Amino acid sequence: MWSYVFKRLLLMIPTLLGVLLVTFVVIQFVPGGPVDQYLAEARAGLGHGAEGGGSAYRGAQGVDPKRLEQIKALYGFDKPAHERFWQMLAQFARFDLGQSFFQNKPVAQLIWEKLPVSMSLGLWTFVISYAVAVPLGVAKAVRAGSRFDVVTSLIVLVAYAIPGFVLGVALLVIFGGQLQWFPLRGLVSDHWEELSWGARIVDYLWHITLPVLSMVLGSFAVTTMLTKNALLEEIRKQYVLVARAKGLSERRVLWKHVFRNALIPIVTGFPAAFIGAFFTGSLLIETLFSLDGLGLLSYESVIRRDYPVVMGTLYLFTLIGLVTKLVSDLCYVWVDPRVKFD
Template structure:
């Protein structure tokens, strides 16, 4: 196991380099640059920027250099912990990224816990009690959850929280706690707001995993080893939890590799509707304004999350599933 983990960690280095190259190519693909976008925005308001000013800005931000020079300057700064400077926000990218990514990752982890805590028991119950009323209810919930758009569910929950619960919605904090230091009162205010985005982001994943868990567990329940354990007199609950569930739970563990980057990139519409201070809206604005260093930092960190999540899922699968062994 230790050799496998070391090998995977070392293999992440060239993978990250490849991701950084692809990321830089992607943010360079649109025509023009931040300065030309700034000039176009000024022209829309009736102002005209002189060419000398545009050339000065390009020289200041290094936009006039070749793509190769820009890439090595960017990746060299990242190795030293410097993600560059945001053209639009006039701030170091690291400040903007860590503020948004911290909140985004927190919401993503809470959503993942919500998905697992609901999908696992409901999926097991649905499989064990096949074709029961509960199974049909879970199936109906799964179809509705996968068919309902996230933004529509967000609007419905906002209406419910405002009209029936008298709660302020939008954002992750009430106005008086936005810039306040962390305390029990601020934590409680955060929890009273975060349940809406957690439910909205987790509904589709929960519905899908319920169906996956039900299908996998139904396959396992009919296998000979389950019948043999039942014949030995193993109690039904212990039998199900100890043997078939441990095998059928693999899809839950494997989701760690993609669920975090998916939640971070997929919460864009939800964050816009709910006015959340997360990474999605800032990434969209950076791409629209061609703020290359800010957009590149978000895309690179999302790729890194894929690698880290995949490593974690492989390790957890080896711990939980006795069939998986590493030389």
């Protein structure tokens, strides 16, 4: 198994390089880079002040070539593309994610600042989804074909079909606007630091209820149906009939024998879902509820062509994703010792 792990770690290097290379090449052909945006903002500002005097009019004629070269050097565009790519790789090898063009902060610091919001949404969504999906999937498998199974399947599929942001808008209008039961924006109240610890927890849960409900409603559908189908597949196997013939109780057969074997597809997806809860930001939900998280950071960095943030977050999240995929594969051995990596 260790040789398999070593090979997978080596394969991560070309995979990571390929992702970064493709993204870097695409970025070179995207119009409206940081230099162009800087010049457009400068011209717009000078244009608004043209009526105020001759100096503004003179500046509106264009940017001095020397100043233009300084701006290119500031953003690193005075060097050829291949040289900038190798320089970026050298930074990433030292786990230096670079410096944001427009926010004057290291990319790692920006991620650290936005992480609590995305973690709050992701972890609550992850915990509630698994806490509801797995027991519901077991109940549906045990009662397969019954009215309970049909009704819950209909509810789960309808919930899965409703987009999270549409549900968020409905919840915001009804419970935040008309009934005013929940706040309309933010993760905590403005006076949160002045509250006691108990009041802080209540205030935080009060603010996070609607965003989490918007994300969780459709997220447990796949896990529920996966749990149900995995259990049904195991229940029909020969060893279940043998266990029942030996006189074992239905409860013992289900939880000791069937459930462990049915856990394989569930547990193998658990690491990816757990890590994704930390680093996955929902742009629409964060924008809708005015939550400044990783989703909003990624969107703004793409719109503003803040390339260090784009490449830095891509490098970090791709690396985490590759490692998580390896851990998911190793979970096969932990759940089922019969699996061999030969």
